[in-house]
Amino acid sequence: MTAAASGRSDWPEVVTVGETMALIRADEVGPLAQVSAARFGMGGAESNFAVALRRLGVSVAWVGRLGADSLGDKILRELAAEGIEAVATRDPVKPTGLMIKERRTAHNQRIWYYRDGNAGSRLERADVPEQHVAHARLLHVTGISLGLSDSASAAAQHAVDIARDNGTQVSFDLNYRSALWSPDVAGEAFRELVRRADLVFAGDEEAAMAVGPADDPVDLAVRLCEFGPSAAIVKLGAEGCVARIDGRTYRRRAVPVQPVDTVGAGDGFVAGYVAEHLAGADVESRLQTAVTVGAFACLVPGDWEGMPRRNELGLLAAAEPVSR
Template identity: 60%
Template structure:
């Protein structure tokens, strides 16, 4: 079984230490993007994943392609000679506050088109995963997202949708109608509280998860950060607390959560077990700097709860 996802992956620079970037002399260079964070986490859990996206004909594009292939992702990388690879800059201003800036206007990733997604790649997928970031990038990226979701639905391929709202890309008023359209076309929907409210209006977690479900998906999952998660799956409600960890960097935790849930869903696990794996993978992502570097492998999932600090 192969999961298909697509979107923009950027080069990522982050400070080596806590503090203002204005006083930082050393930066680490890596990659980041919601869809590839998800793909890497899923692959480490033993699921085959294909990712499609555009990068520039530049060294940062080389970096993106190399890292994805090194992680075992089947990467359909389109090299765009007329646009650069996007850039993300991350600052850990304090021990608990992270700020991120994006330099992606006119980037290669924003130029995604329907022709970039091969028919056989979509038709052979066991599940399609999309996020709310891609349709916010450009008109062509939005059309590509809607086309692929509608095509997957027509083929009977399950669709997973993570709202993943980015206020730097569009307003809540712009995002809301697109979110509702994609929710109605999806089988599994993930959202944070604020993201769900953009689509269905303000409310408490129980109201939000129910309203999302009422738009059509069989599985509605609300990510509640350090409060865990709340889900309605086939009409049954599930709630699970978060796994407590010392948080180093929470960026990527939501992508890891989604990957954990999807991996266990594909394995035929119960909703409760899916959510347990989801909160565990999300917690792992918080334990190191970087968007995806902390994602665990299947045989590491028990490490956060073990009483033995050294495994021999």
């Protein structure tokens, strides 16, 4: 769908550009060859982020490319149900991408991606809605788009160009995927985008790809900020995070949980931080919401289903297990 280039007053506060795929998730533990039941849904870093952000009360548009098929219809239905505006090009030739999650053991999963040459990898500059980005408060992109294909990288870079030209803030999550490219090539691309971002998020290994190894993750955050962003947050999983924001260093512990599925936790973390950043909250509140949303994402199977609504953020600290 598209919006009129003028006369609109309800532009989404945040725009995110990237790949969303259909998802098949095994219900049973064990090799996929023996599984007899599975669930069908969607997954993708940018749409995970969008769901988490929308549940926290921020209006958001997801921009991407889907096949003109039933898998694409499923994704659009899910996004609409979450209140997310989808600006989706429907590719008449290539299918919607697919990923399959295998629960190999009770504590380990494998993810198989079927994305080569699919609709998402054919995302291009013309698919990016200039007015949406220009009117947004923040644009969010990830390293997945940079590594997915030349055209997808160009689309993400074009969105950043529009943001820079119009005073829209840029949030960048490095989000490295080894199946897409090598660490050396990714690191160079990451550095270029970090230079153009206002907010940068990375795991410690991802940050090291961009700025070199360090003994302390705080050093990684400091080095990322030396490229230009005002804030660099290094995600440390169960150890929480460290951050360098406006020249000051912060540390935040994770919210302790028993994880069921950690996929999507990093996307939720970023959404939690961005939501509070846009609300003008202090840094401690931003980081606390970030680790809380990340923890919620780990508590259910699926990439985005566990993302909390704002009125649920206190549940993990509740003394009583039943709310009445």
